[in-house]
Amino acid sequence: MTKTGGKLSPMKKAVPTPQPARGPVDHEVRDQIIKAATEHFSRYGYEKTTVSDLAKAVGFSKAYIYKFFESKQAIGEMICANCLHEIETEVKAAVAEADQPSEKLRRMFKGFTEATHRLLFSDRKLYEIAATAATERWAAVVAYEERVQTLLKEILQEGRQKGDFERKTPLDETAAAIYLVMRPYFNPLLLQHSFDYTDMAPGQLSSLVLRSLSP
């Protein structure tokens, strides 16, 4: 027996990345960097890609990269934000196709679960960033979570207006609770431990939630 010492970190501190940007926001090279980063990160992973690799890929020196991005993480944030935005767009499209609020809610749940699941087992390399981002609570993730909550509230609002959903419980409370129900299925860190349930969960939980919403 040697010395005492914890190992498992319970929850890392937030690193909200308040930096706005660096260098010209609209610049060809910035886009090239993002493109190269997207390719490299998704092929080799975030950790295994060095800033020098990206520099080589765009044909400039490493120092030049730092004229456009505060840090490697800032580049990661960009890629991650794009990735999350894609998921969001896809889900929103699926939701928009439905007429009834209840069906919208179902699609939202199912859509997020499947998209996140795909991230986890197909786009393995990109998942790595998403996991890091979620663990360290990067700004991109915080914003994403907020937008998800907004989408949820919109659906709830519509359902209430149409008279499909009950109106007694305060909207914010309902939204918060349903968000908590959904969270394990579109947060990569949590989904990782819910692999066995991704098939059944969206359907079963949507039904439960809808039962709780009946007027």
Place this chain on the structure above:
Amino acid sequence: MTKTGGKLSPMKKAVPTPQPARGPVDHEVRDQIIKAATEHFSRYGYEKTTVSDLAKAVGFSKAYIYKFFESKQAIGEMICANCLHEIETEVKAAVAEADQPSEKLRRMFKGFTEATHRLLFSDRKLYEIAATAATERWAAVVAYEERVQTLLKEILQEGRQKGDFERKTPLDETAAAIYLVMRPYFNPLLLQHSFDYTDMAPGQLSSLVLRSLSP
């Protein structure tokens, strides 16, 4: 850039530990080992405790330990099982104090969340075992989860009989869905990522679940 290679394991394979036992099941030394293990694991942690440490503590050689336990993990399972059993007992007591099924459900949710939370931030060292056990799906954990589900079903049954809960939805489906709602709050691995919500979640989610159960 070096070579490709994943790092994040998505979900480890189950190690159900089908071994029954080893050596005399009822034996003074076995109890001594368990006692020593409980102390050591909770003081220094599972990983930092060596089998030799336990041997020294009980005053025998390491080899003798293996007359009673298949492996170090088998000892960990024992401790873990005890720990989970304690949580369960505590929660069951709180549940039994309530009369109405709805209150029972609330207490069950709150009780498990608080107990698991305490495990996570007070009994840090024991948490380490629980986390390992949950990740590798040790038999003790699987059994625990099943007992939790059973308790849930009992409460639901009672609520249905008393007419407090709706009876249209199949019991198994209801139970499965509610279990999915609760899971993130008494699985240590999941709770770890829900630290920010442990205050609000049990109340809000219980309310949601109860709304879904209204006849």
Place this chain on the structure above:
DNA sequence: CTAGTGACCATTTGGTAATATAGTCACAAT
């Protein structure tokens, strides 16, 4: 036969020196 162990092996783990990487800066060329 039961209680008990030292010596042993295959893997892990710990410590450490060498290497690689993130990030900065002064400066050059245009």
Place this chain on the structure above:
DNA sequence: ATTGTGACTATATTACCAAATGGTCACTAG
């Protein structure tokens, strides 16, 4: 001013080997 860089430092990662650990087994004592 804008575009671009090589050389530099502090920190993180790797590579390597010695020590520690999980686990077994043949064996002794009573």
